[in-house]
Amino acid sequence: GQQLNQSPQSMFIQEGEDVSMNCTSSSIFNTWLWYKQEPGEGPVLLIALYKAGELTSNGRLTAQFGITRKDSFLNISASIPSDVGIYFCAGQNYGGSQGNLIFGKGTKLSVKP
């Protein structure tokens, strides 16, 4: 079946640094989404992307839908301690139900004050 390769698996950064993570697939997706999960909580949607090449920002977060439709990137600028958590990418194809939503294995972000 379809799989998403999310990298890096974990990151340890200093407060104020910029962060980049990505998600790749051998299959094409029509929608890419990025979620954040804080410790002890459920994931929360950060950004949704619906068009190849689309670049969308949400505060200090910027995500891009790759032009090949097989990848997506998430950048966090000027990281702060509350950015700590696990970031998941997810890809989805048209015409299906939630059964067509595939999650990456996550990037665990740690921020040192």
Next chain:
Amino acid sequence: NAGVTQTPKFQVLKTGQSMTLQCAQDMNHEYMSWYRQDPGMGLRLIHYSVGAGITDQGEVPNGYNVSRSTTEDFPLRLLSAAPSQTSVYFCASSNRLASLGELFFGEGSRLTVL
């Protein structure tokens, strides 16, 4: 606004016991689903529902049953618990008028099977 509510938050079972994880949403969402989260495995879909009376299997359905008698509720039943079902379980919902991938998650139910 409660959103997606899961109960219980924590549960310990013995092998062979059965139990039901409850999930309720108050957003009138048509779509609901159950995921399990294991270290290093991300989120894996167990079962999902596109509306009352309709359910389907996800990636890892074995050992679990679901039903959807109302729009609001989507319980997950473990028929005979096994240690391999030790995990954190998340219920999620979405609105068919938006993208089905725009999920609202509950806070999770942490299950330990001894």
